[in-house]
Amino acid sequence: MTETKKLWARRGIAGLAATLALITGTATASFAGTAPAAPEPRLSGSAGGVLTKAFGSWAGDPVKFQIEARGGPGTTKGRFQVFHGNSRTGGVVAELEGKITCLLVGGEVAVATGVITRGQANLTNDKNTDVTGQKVSFTVHDNGRSDRLYWMWGFMNAPINDCQGTAPILKTSHGDFKVRD
Known part of the structure; x- marks a missing residue:
């Protein structure tokens, strides 16, 4: 594998990891933000x-x-x-x-x-x-x-x-x- 392909592969893995982290963080924040609040007496x-x-x-x-x-x-x-x-x-x-x-x-x-x-x-x-x-x-x-x-x-x-x-x-x-x- 040439150096250029290795660089793109590393960027692809890093980009995929960043994208997954972003999706997971957004999903977690999104679920946390929509959780029903406890009813108020x-x-x-x-x-x-x-x-x-x-x-x-x-x-x-x-x-x-x-x-x-x-x-x-x-x-x-x-x-x-x-x-x-x-x-x-x-x-x-x-x-x-x-x-x-x-x-x-x-x-x-x-x-x-x-x-x-x-x-x-x-x-x-x-x-x-x-x-x-x-x-x-x-x-x-x-x-x-x-x-x-x-x-x-x-x-x-x-x-x-x-x-x-x-x-x-x-x-x-x-x-x-x-x-x-």
Whole structure:
């Protein structure tokens, strides 16, 4: 074999090796770039109902919750809005909004905690109290169109830690929450 043929043969092998490396690297990068991401935990929707006897003097009052949250502990993003009306006076017991700071999801149940960024509560029928900065907790059981939820308010002297919840005892009468694990 002449020197020219040997040189072209070496270049051909080197070129083939470079081409294979490029194809393999591109294929690996391409597969890695299209791998499905792990699903992100979510709680979304809006639902409400009428408070039962278990809620004492607030029994009969209408409540409505809207929650949008995604992520997990340390990466949670989201917002909430709450309305609690007074069935006897037609007034407002509480109206709140804020940001979700922690979300835990297990199957059909989600616990979301957050901080009120704007809100008023009238718990004594005397005067509205600014509850901005207080912690809140929501527990939601996504049971199709028959969800259950419960909530705790820091301004009601309930100690609330991040991602802490309680049993969801209120069955909603309208709306729907979706929990995705």
